[in-house]
Amino acid sequence: MQIAVFSTKPYDQSFLTAANVAAGSPHALHFLEARLTADTAVLAEGAQAVCAFVNDRADAGVLAQFARSGVRLLALRSAGFNNVDLAAARRLGVTVARVPAYSPRAVAEHTVAMILGLNRHIPRAHARVRDGNFALDGLLGFDLHGRTVGVVGTGRIGIAFARIMLGFGCKVLAHDPVQDPACAGLGIGYVPLDALLAGSDIISLHCPLSPATHHLIDAAAIARMRPGVMLINTSRGGLVDTPAVVEALKAGAIGHLGLDVYEEEADLFFEDLSDHLLQDDVFARLLTFPNVLITGHQAFFTAEALTAIAETTLANISAFAATGQALHEVSTERVV
Numbered sequence: 465m466q467i468a469v470f471s472t473k474p475y476d477q478s479f480l481t482a483a484n485v486a487a488g489s490p491h492a493l494h495f496l497e498a499r500l501t502a503d504t505a506v507l508a509e510g511a512q513a514v515c516a517f518v519n520d521r522a523d524a525g526v527l528a529q530f531a532r533s534g535v536r537l538l539a540l541r542s543a544g545f546n547n548v549d550l551a552a553a554r555r556l557g558v559t560v561a562r563v564p565a566y567s568p569r570a571v572a573e574h575t576v577a578m579i580l581g582l583n584r585h586i587p588r589a590h591a592r593v594r595d596g597n598f599a600l601d602g603l604l605g606f607d608l609h610g611r612t613v614g615v616v617g618t619g620r621i622g623i624a625f626a627r628i629m630l631g632f633g634c635k636v637l638a639h640d641p642v643q644d645p646a647c648a649g650l651g652i653g654y655v656p657l658d659a660l661l662a663g664s665d666i667i668s669l670h671c672p673l674s675p676a677t678h679h680l681i682d683a684a685a686i687a688r689m690r691p692g693v694m695l696i697n698t699s700r701g702g703l704v705d706t707p708a709v710v711e712a713l714k715a716g717a718i719g720h721l722g723l724d725v726y727e728e729e730a731d732l733f734f735e736d737l738s739d740h741l742l743q744d745d746v747f748a749r750l751l752t753f754p755n756v757l758i759t760g761h762q763a764f765f766t767a768e769a770l771t772a773i774a775e776t777t778l779a780n781i782s783a784f785a786a787t788g789q790a791l792h793e794v795s796t797e798r799v800v
């Protein structure tokens with residue numbers, strides 16, 4: 465198949481090419497640096513499949529352009545699919561596939577890195593040491609052992625994260641509309657969201673972004689949290705009302721904030737903008753807090769995860785080419 469690969473970085477090119485070669489080079493991969501938008505969708509002309517990533521937008525207009533130009537498959541190289549209008553895809557006959565699990569541990573481990581980095585002030589401590597300042601004032605942390613961690617969403621990543629935190633000696637509370645029996649075996653109790661918010665020292669978000677979870681963490685949710693709570697979001701930026709979080713940081717209601725995702729990240733992340741003036745005032749305000757740690761959507765970014773993403777994406781495409789069905793189609797029942 466001819467595949468137009470949007471938002472390509474050198475690492476995408478190398479992992480996808482390696483996976484295609486290993487499979488006997490069944491597909492022609494056309495790597496495009498452009499992000500998929502209404503303006504760039506036309507670049508897929510001549511392709512039967514499009515491969516897209518988290519900040520590519522497959523809205524109704526983009527999908528209509530695909531349908532007109534003969535694109536029959538949108539193969540996401542991500543687990544999340546909040547950036548696709550699934551109802552329009554179904555209407556227009558464009559199959560949507562994703563990589564449901566590539567390395568849940570990669571994201572879980574990055575979540576833990578953010579907790580440790582924030583708690584022990586690692587970025588600040590390193591900057592001080594490099595500057596010849598070995599004072600400890602302002603670097604006080606707390607023992608994770610014995611603390612309560614709230615996990616919102618106990619899917620593949622949430623449960624991998626919960627297992628690690630249990631290893632630290634934390635108590636884990638969980639909230640998920642679909643309860644995983646494995647959690648009971650691990651001693652993890654399911655509670656309503658309000659109880660999780662009120663009872664956790666650290667809250668970590670691992671549920672998908674959907675209309676139901678948009679701004680799940682807003683001013684009202686923050687008001688229910690313990691004063692000085694640590695909030696971590698490695699899931700999707702839209703789960704958090706960022707201006708509300710900024711107010712809570714200013715008031716000290718949130719004690720630590722770790723973000724790998726940001727609701728307006730599409731115009732920022734994955735690019736080197738170091739020569740540009742930052743136009744996003746909310747993001748700029750976040751960067752002023754010493755107790756905020758931000759990474760640019762890199763939780764997935766391990767060699768194991770990129771290998772699995774490339775292999776599963778190509779397997780989705782090969783299955784679709786052979787049978788008309790991808791291996792991991794985003795079920796149309798998930799349209800909300």
Ligand SMILES: NC(=O)c1ccc[n+]([C@@H]2O[C@H](COP(=O)([O-])OP(=O)(O)OC[C@H]3O[C@@H](n4cnc5c(N)ncnc54)[C@H](O)[C@@H]3O)[C@@H](O)[C@H]2O)c1
Pocket residue numbers: 543544564565568571616617618619620621622639640641642670671672673676677698699700724725761762763764765
């Ligand atoms: N930062 C990154 O690099 C990165 C990488 C991969 C995935 N992600 C994000 O992580 C999310 C989770 O991934 P996963 O593989 O664990 O998905 P998953 O589908 O295995 O698990 C998601 C869980 O969230 C639960 N859920 C749905 N609505 C909920 C709600 N309102 N409250 C609580 N739980 C709810 C679901 O029932 C499910 O158990 C993805 O949706 C994606 O947005 C981020």
